[in-house]
Amino acid sequence: MPELPEVEVSRLGITPWLQGQTITNIIVRDVRLRWPVPDTLQQACGRTIQHIRRRAKYLLINVGIGDIVLHLGMSGKLRVIDAQHPPVKHDHVDIVLSNGKCLRYNDPRRFGACLWQPNDVLLPLLSKLGPEPLTSDFTPQRLITLAKGKKSPVKTFIMDNDVVVGVGNIYANEALFMAGIDPRRAAGRVSAKRYQMLTQTIKTVLEKAIAQGGTTLKDFAQSDGSPGYFAQHLRVYGRSGEPCEVCDTEIKSVVIGQRNTFFCPECQR
DNA sequence: ACGTGATCCTGGAAGC
DNA sequence: TGCTTCCAGGATCACG
Structure with a gap:
C-alpha cells in the first residue's frame, strides 16, 4: 500500500x-x-x-x-x-x-x-492539493489556522489532502503517536504548541521512511522488482494488544473515518 | 459549508 | 479441505 x-x-x-x-x-x-x-x-x-x-x-x-x-x-x-x-x-x-x-x-x-x-x-x-509535507510550505501555522473550529478528529484532519498531501493511514498513526496526540481529539482542540510538534513528527516520519527505502507491507515492490520488506519500525500501526514501547500500556485500536486507527491511550491525550 | 459514509477492486487471511 | 466473509487502502461522490 x-x-x-x-x-x-x-x-x-x-x-x-x-x-x-x-x-x-x-x-x-x-x-x-x-x-x-x-x-x-x-x-x-x-x-x-x-x-x-x-x-x-x-x-x-x-x-x-x-x-x-x-x-x-x-x-x-x-x-x-x-x-x-x-x-x-x-x-x-x-x-x-x-x-x-x-x-x-x-x-x-x-x-x-x-x-x-x-x-x-x-x-x-x-x-486542489495542499502543500507537500516535506517542504517549507507545510507549516504549523497552516495546521493551526485550518483547524480552527474543526470538530472532526485530528487524524482525519491531517489525512485531508486539502490540508497537507501524502499523509496516509500508516504515517498518520505514527506521527500522532510521536507527537503524543490522541487521534480522536477534535482538530480544533489541539493546541498551537502541539501542532508545532505534529508538523515536525509528520516530516520526520516521512523522511525516515524515504531514507530507509519506504515502508512495505505486502503490495510494494522496489522499482527493480525486488520484493518489499519492512524497512521501518512502526510503533503503533498494526499493533493493537501489544504493549506500548514507551509506557507498556496496551495499544488500542478504534475506527476513525472508516480507517483503522492505533494509539497508546496513556501516551496520547 | 461541513461532516460523514458508501464506493471502487482483488487477493490474502480468517472463520466456519 | 473448501467454502464464505472480512479486510485493506486513497480519493471521489452522494448524502444529511
Whole structure:
C-alpha cells in the first residue's frame, strides 16, 4: 500500500532508467483503472522523457509536451524490465523505451491511475492539493489556522489532502503517536504548541521512511522488482494488544473515518 | 459549508 | 479441505 515515501522511493528508483529515453510505444492491456486510461496518453509516444517528479502520491513523467500521470493506488507496482519480458496477470500498462526496457505498471486492485496531462491543462485531481509535507510550505501555522473550529478528529484532519498531501493511514498513526496526540481529539482542540510538534513528527516520519527505502507491507515492490520488506519500525500501526514501547500500556485500536486507527491511550491525550 | 459514509477492486487471511 | 466473509487502502461522490 504505497504511501508518499514509497512513491518517492519508486521515483528515485525508476528515474535513472527512464530519463533521456524516448518512448517508442505505450501498451495498454486493460484501460479499467480508477479512471479509464485515456487514448490521449499515446501523445507521449515518440517523445523523450525529460524528468520525473512527484506531487502528493502522483508521479509525473514529463515528456516535454505534457506529463504521464501515474498513481499507484493501494496495490500498484512499477518495475523497469525488458520490454520482451512476458506480461503476467494485472500488468496493465507498459511504457516501452528506446533502450529495449519498459516501465511496467501492475495493479491487481486497479485503484491506481494512468492519465495524460498536457502542459497547458492541470488535471482537476492535481489542482486542489495542499502543500507537500516535506517542504517549507507545510507549516504549523497552516495546521493551526485550518483547524480552527474543526470538530472532526485530528487524524482525519491531517489525512485531508486539502490540508497537507501524502499523509496516509500508516504515517498518520505514527506521527500522532510521536507527537503524543490522541487521534480522536477534535482538530480544533489541539493546541498551537502541539501542532508545532505534529508538523515536525509528520516530516520526520516521512523522511525516515524515504531514507530507509519506504515502508512495505505486502503490495510494494522496489522499482527493480525486488520484493518489499519492512524497512521501518512502526510503533503503533498494526499493533493493537501489544504493549506500548514507551509506557507498556496496551495499544488500542478504534475506527476513525472508516480507517483503522492505533494509539497508546496513556501516551496520547 | 461541513461532516460523514458508501464506493471502487482483488487477493490474502480468517472463520466456519 | 473448501467454502464464505472480512479486510485493506486513497480519493471521489452522494448524502444529511
